[in-house]
Amino acid sequence: MKGRVAAVLMSALLVLYLVLVLQLAIRLITVDTGISKALGIALLVLPLLGAWALVAEILFGLRTQRLVRRLDVAGELPVDSLPKRTSGRPERAAADAEFPRYKAEVEADPGSWKAWFRLGLSYDASGDRPRARRSLRRAIALERATR
Structure with missing residues (x-):
């Protein structure tokens, strides 16, 4: 559950960042110098890439969770009996x-x-x-x- 909350929080922060970068890109494009227009256009690409990466990761997580549920319902999910380190990761x-x-x-x-x-x-x-x-x-x- 902590992982899900952290993912939602990080996603919200990324969306906020992407919105701010998009606003900056629009401001730079409206300036009448070639360099600021070029920087503005370049900054338009970053939010698009960030949004694509965010959506891809969320879909990966949702699809993975769906498969976990299917295996669990079928009783075919491996039992997590490995000894753990203090971090909670398996040895x-x-x-x-x-x-x-x-x-x-x-x-x-x-x-x-x-x-x-x-x-x-x-x-x-x-x-x-x-x-x-x-x-x-x-x-x-x-x-x-x-x-």
Whole structure:
């Protein structure tokens, strides 16, 4: 729950920032010098990129949560029994020891969104966030294709 509140707060701050940058861009474009017009146009691109990134991250989070609920309802969500550090993150050695099981599951059935999702959770527990996100995106794509 704390993570959700933090995400909403950070999203609100980003939207505020994007609005302020957009206002500055419009002011710069209205000035009659070439440099300020160029800076204003450049600043128009930043809010668009920021808004796109924000929407992409929110959609990723919502889609991931939906898959968690589906796995949980089916009783196929892995049990989080790994020992934890004081930060609450799993101990890496224990997570690494469980990783081959999830990797073998994906190798046995590469078309299974459930296997890819569990592999993503395993990557995350091992501290490999980029691979975790790629695996979760793959799971989302596979699940969408099966609908």
